[in-house]
Structures are given as structure tokens and as C-alpha cells.
Amino acid sequence: MLRTVLAAMAATMLATAAHAQAPPVPRAIFTDPPADAKAPAASEVLHIPSGGVQINGLAYLAAGPGPHPTVVIAHGLPGNEKNLDLAQAIRRGGWNAVTFNYRGSWGSPGRFSFTGNLDDARAVLAYIRDPANAQRLRIDPRRVVLMGHSMGGWVTSQVAASDEGLLGAALISSADMSAPAAAPKATRLQLARANMEALDTTDEDMADQIAGLGAYSFAAAAPGLAKTRLLILTSDDGLAPPAEKLFLDLKQRGARVRIVHANTDHSWNSARIRLETEILTWLAGLPR
Numbered sequence: 001m002l003r004t005v006l007a008a009m010a011a012t013m014l015a016t017a018a019h020a021q022a023p024p025v026p027r028a029i030f031t032d033p034p035a036d037a038k039a040p041a042a043s044e045v046l047h048i049p050s051g052g053v054q055i056n057g058l059a060y061l062a063a064g065p066g067p068h069p070t071v072v073i074a075h076g077l078p079g080n081e082k083n084l085d086l087a088q089a090i091r092r093g094g095w096n097a098v099t100f101n102y103r104g105s106w107g108s109p110g111r112f113s114f115t116g117n118l119d120d121a122r123a124v125l126a127y128i129r130d131p132a133n134a135q136r137l138r139i140d141p142r143r144v145v146l147m148g149h150s151m152g153g154w155v156t157s158q159v160a161a162s163d164e165g166l167l168g169a170a171l172i173s174s175a176d177m178s179a180p181a182a183a184p185k186a187t188r189l190q191l192a193r194a195n196m197e198a199l200d201t202t203d204e205d206m207a208d209q210i211a212g213l214g215a216y217s218f219a220a221a222a223p224g225l226a227k228t229r230l231l232i233l234t235s236d237d238g239l240a241p242p243a244e245k246l247f248l249d250l251k252q253r254g255a256r257v258r259i260v261h262a263n264t265d266h267s268w269n270s271a272r273i274r275l276e277t278e279i280l281t282w283l284a285g286l287p288r
Contacts, residue, residue, distance in 0.1 A: 181212070
């Protein structure tokens, strides 16, 4: 009986949190900021050391002398949707945005690997926190947020769980890459073959790597994630249940976590303004 009551309470809490009304659209989504002749908005190509190579990145620098809070955006598998419109909206909102390509993806040198992706994200954070780079890029290293879409959400979950210096983290339609670890090899091969564009790997190698990701789960990351501010965005892509389970786990741990569900597809193709609205509103509410 008690278990039934608790389950019902959890379901009610989740439904209330996930289907909250969308906040007003921030002006940064449809209005350019005032020009700053001395410190204009700009972009800078980055070459970030990671795993013995230099991976590709791009910094979208907000107007003004700063230092500015900064969002690092991790793309998914393989990363066809890189959320560059989101990066531009974040910049118009007064934040820097940094995008990057993992080793062995989209022109970055090296061999693609899932655990290597985690190291690459950590390398990007270390790069922008380096005092010389932070000064050049007008970054406030005390106000850095990590967020990721799909597999990038999984990358974010694993990296943010052990990085207490982050101001917050956000997961967008996240895929828990530990989920297919125990699947038959044929299933893992099918997943690999469907997601290999612009990746330096083979389907066999990717399938074998997936089998080794069982320990890299949302559940394993939860104790660490409970220490940071977290935004979880879900969509109608079949990936919502693990994210919802993570939300309930974090709430039980007393975490500062918000979850929102949108009736759209995995890439938020019909809800890009909603995506930008939810993220900019959440960013605006983070401590200054």
C-alpha cells in the first residue's frame, strides 16, 4: 500500500514539473543586443588540447568587456544537430557559448570513442578555465554551465557529476548511453551503423565500446549531479523515462533540479523557440 501511495505521489510530482506552462519568450531570442564598439560580439575558432591532439571548437563571444558567464554545448551522436541557433540565442542573452567536436568527429583529429568524449568535454572545461584563455575569451570561469543534447546530455551527466566548479548543467533529450550496453551485439551494431556520419570509427568498434558503458549510467551519476543545479528537458523521442527516473532520484536527494517536457521530436524541430526559451529562462535564474 505504501509503495503504491509513494509511486502515485512521484507520478503526480513528475507530471506537474514536466508539463509546466512555457515561460514568456525572452527578448534575446528575437532582439539583437546593443552594439559595443570596444568589445563587439565575435566568434573565435578554438584548438583545444585533448588526448594528444587538438579538437575543434568555436566560441561565440557576447558583446561587452565581460567577463561573461559561459555555456559549453556538447553535441550528440553523431552530431548532425549541433544546436547552433541555441548558441546564438545564448550569446544574445549575454552569455558566451562554446561548441566543440569530439575527437574523431566532424573534422577533429583522433579516434572517436565514448569515454574519449568524456575526456574531451573535461578538456574543453579546463581550456576555458585557464586564466590566459579566460581573459582572451572574456570568460568568467566561476560561472560556467555544461549542457548537451542526446548523447551530449549523457556526456554532460557524467562530467558534471564530478565537476563541482560548474554553475549548473542541462540535459536536452538525453540518451543514457549505458542503456544499450547489455543489448545483443546485433542491436548495438544497428545503433552504430545508424549513427556513423563523420565519425572516425567502425561499426564493430563502436558496438564493442557501447558494451563497455554499463557503469556510465544516469543512476551512477546521480550522487554527483545532486550537488549542482540541473535542468532536464525531455521530448517525445522515447528517451524521456530514464531522464524522468533521474529527476525523481535527484529530487529525493534534495537536488536543485527542474524538468520540462515538450511535445516535439528528438531534435526539437517543431519547438526551437520553446527550447531556447526554457534554457535562457533557466540561465537567467542562476546565481550571479
